[in-house]
Amino acid sequence: MNKTNIVFTLGLCSTGLVPNCSANPTVQKQPNILYIMSDDHAYQAISAYGYGLNSTPNIDRIAKGGAIFTKAFVTNSISAPSRAVMLTGKFSHLNGKIDNRGGFNWDQNSFPKLLQQNGYQTALIGKIHLDGLPQGFDYSNVLPGQGQYYNPDFIENGVKKQYHGYVTTLTTQFALDWLDKKRDKSKPFCMLYHQKAPHRNWLPEEKYLNLFEDKEFPFPENFFDDYSGRTTAAHTQEMEITKVMTWGNDMKFENDPYTGEPTPFVANLNRMDDQQRAAWRAAYNPKNDAFIKAKLQGRELAKWKYQRYIRDYLKCIQSVDDGVGEVLDYLDKNGLTDNTIVVYTSDQGFYLGEHGWFDKRFMYEESFRTPLVIRYPKEIKPGTVITQMVQNLDFAPTLLNYAGVKPDKGMQGESFRNLLNGKSMKWRDAIYYHYYEYPAEHAVKRHYGVRTDRYKLIHFYYDVDEWEMFDLEKDPHEMKSVYNDPAYAEIQAKLHKKLNELRVKYKDTDEVTNSFLPVKKN
Ligand code: SGN
Ligand code: CA
Numbered sequence: 175m176n177k178t179n180i181v182f183t184l185g186l187c188s189t190g191l192v193p194n195c196s197a198n199p200t201v202q203k204q205p206n207i208l209y210i211m212s213d214d215h216a217y218q219a220i221s222a223y224g225y226g227l228n229s230t231p232n233i234d235r236i237a238k239g240g241a242i243f244t245k246a247f248v249t250n251s252i253s254a255p256s257r258a259v260m261l262t263g264k265f266s267h268l269n270g271k272i273d274n275r276g277g278f279n280w281d282q283n284s285f286p287k288l289l290q291q292n293g294y295q296t297a298l299i300g301k302i303h304l305d306g307l308p309q310g311f312d313y314s315n316v317l318p319g320q321g322q323y324y325n326p327d328f329i330e331n332g333v334k335k336q337y338h339g340y341v342t343t344l345t346t347q348f349a350l351d352w353l354d355k356k357r358d359k360s361k362p363f364c365m366l367y368h369q370k371a372p373h374r375n376w377l378p379e380e381k382y383l384n385l386f387e388d389k390e391f392p393f394p395e396n397f398f399d400d401y402s403g404r405t406t407a408a409h410t411q412e413m414e415i416t417k418v419m420t421w422g423n424d425m426k427f428e429n430d431p432y433t434g435e436p437t438p439f440v441a442n443l444n445r446m447d448d449q450q451r452a453a454w455r456a457a458y459n460p461k462n463d464a465f466i467k468a469k470l471q472g473r474e475l476a477k478w479k480y481q482r483y484i485r486d487y488l489k490c491i492q493s494v495d496d497g498v499g500e501v502l503d504y505l506d507k508n509g510l511t512d513n514t515i516v517v518y519t520s521d522q523g524f525y526l527g528e529h530g531w532f533d534k535r536f537m538y539e540e541s542f543r544t545p546l547v548i549r550y551p552k553e554i555k556p557g558t559v560i561t562q563m564v565q566n567l568d569f570a571p572t573l574l575n576y577a578g579v580k581p582d583k584g585m586q587g588e589s590f591r592n593l594l595n596g597k598s599m600k601w602r603d604a605i606y607y608h609y610y611e612y613p614a615e616h617a618v619k620r621h622y623g624v625r626t627d628r629y630k631l632i633h634f635y636y637d638v639d640e641w642e643m644f645d646l647e648k649d650p651h652e653m654k655s656v657y658n659d660p661a662y663a664e665i666q667a668k669l670h671k672k673l674n675e676l677r678v679k680y681k682d683t684d685e686v687t688n689s690f691l692p693v694k695k696n
Pocket of ligand 1: 213214252253254274303320373374375423533615616
């Protein structure tokens with residue numbers, strides 16, 4: 175809030191026009207911030223986005239009461255790097271966290287640190303996926319690494335302890351506990367409330383074990399993509415539901431249906447108590463027996479795997495949505511709704527069978543884009559739709575702007591507060607992306623690129639040197655690259671120019687890119 179607004183609010187307060195003023199004589203100048211992030215939550219699986227797969231009434235409450243973004247993107251579609259970008263407001267090559275491997279430098283500046291230095295109480299709860307004691311938080315209670323679904327460990331202010339129960343409900347419980355009992359209520363708060371779900375390997379909560387089991391989900395139209403219109407990277411990835419989803423971790427078999435060997439899922443069963451395990455066996459074993467009997471092959475097998483995957487994935491989301499509802503209810507009941515900015519987003523998007531895939535990493539739309547809804551009754555009109563391109567790079571400057579705190583000089587994002595307010599402002603016409611984790615699990619090659627409102631240009635490098643270009647208006651599913659198509663020559667040249675400009679703007683030169691390459695073995 176700027177100075178004019180503070181005076182205005184205090185002025186109104188003395189006239190009695192602002193509700194609750196007399197009950198609350200010290201008008202809180204800065205808004206509270208509730209930043210909710212889940213892991214691998216595809217926008218296709220939020221009902222406010224209109225895909226019709228599931229129902230997320232509580233996440234939709236945020237969207238309906240505020241704004242929904244149709245073009246929110248990440249800068250590097252993978253967990254730990256995405257979180258580092260969100261905290262620091264800097265691209266991966268500058269905050270140092272380029273992939274899920276290696277450490278994160280907590281000594282660098284971040285938006286929670288700046289808020290903390292400017293009068294906020296700060297907390298981090300749930301998955302952060304960055305090793306080391308989190309800095310910038312008065313309170314932290316985080317999962318080690320990826321975390322476990324059942325009976326997980328949490329690290330509370332540096333001390334590890336195992337809890338009985340389901341990770342999503344425990345995370346919500348810790349968030350409510352901090353809001354209600356642990357924070358200093360005389361200060362504005364910023365709470366990062368981060369769910370592990372719906373990250374692989376999708377283990378739903380007991381009460382949702384049978385949800386969706388009688389439902390057949392539609393297949394994306396490019397489920398049987400043969401990648402013919404694209405370069406090497408789309409052919410050599412290891413993200414296909416047909417080939418890569420495992421019997422144990424993903425399909426919940428105790429024994430591999432072909433070899434009879436115990437699967438990794440047994441490790442999950444071992445973490446459960448007798449009651450949890452019995453519930454699991456009752457829900458899954460009869461279906462697995464039926465599958466073994468049917469002996470499906472080829473496309474039929476692929477379709478069966480997809481249904482198993484999508485049902486388990488959506489079940490996990492149901493618990494995430496419940497948690498959002500509980501926290502929103504807490505704000506309502508405690509008179510906090512009006513002065514709290516609520517953000518719901520994911521660390522990246524996810525493939526729900528598009529191109530035949532699960533996982534993320536690519537600069538293609540489903541994983542490059544991320545869900546984003548924001549509510550702030552004081553400033554954002556209910557039902558606002560934001561179509562401009564924003565990135566997770568912008569969260570730090572935007573939230574600091576709302577708090578009236580100057581961003582760190584090195585932050586590269588921009589505040590999108592004025593977009594939310596409906597004020598006309600000049601906004602960027604292109605965004606930059608860079609993915610690094612290769613060679614690695616899922617085998618998605620290193621690439622960087624630019625996206626404008628209509629076009630996308632991608633450069634795959636390291637063990638290939640190939641370009642792709644898409645006309646998103648004519649080919650929204652990115653099935654055929656038009657790179658080197660003479661009809662697009664002029665646009666291609668413009669996109670190359672734009673890409674070079676963004677690389678200069680964001681200080682990502684060839685030299686910097688090459689400095690992150692693994693040493694090639696001869
Ligand atoms: C695990 C998953 C991968 C996933 C990475 C990164 N494998 O390794 O499927 O891509 O996490 O995900 S699993 O067998 O353990 O499920 S991220 O969201 O944390 O970046
Ligand atoms: Ca993730």
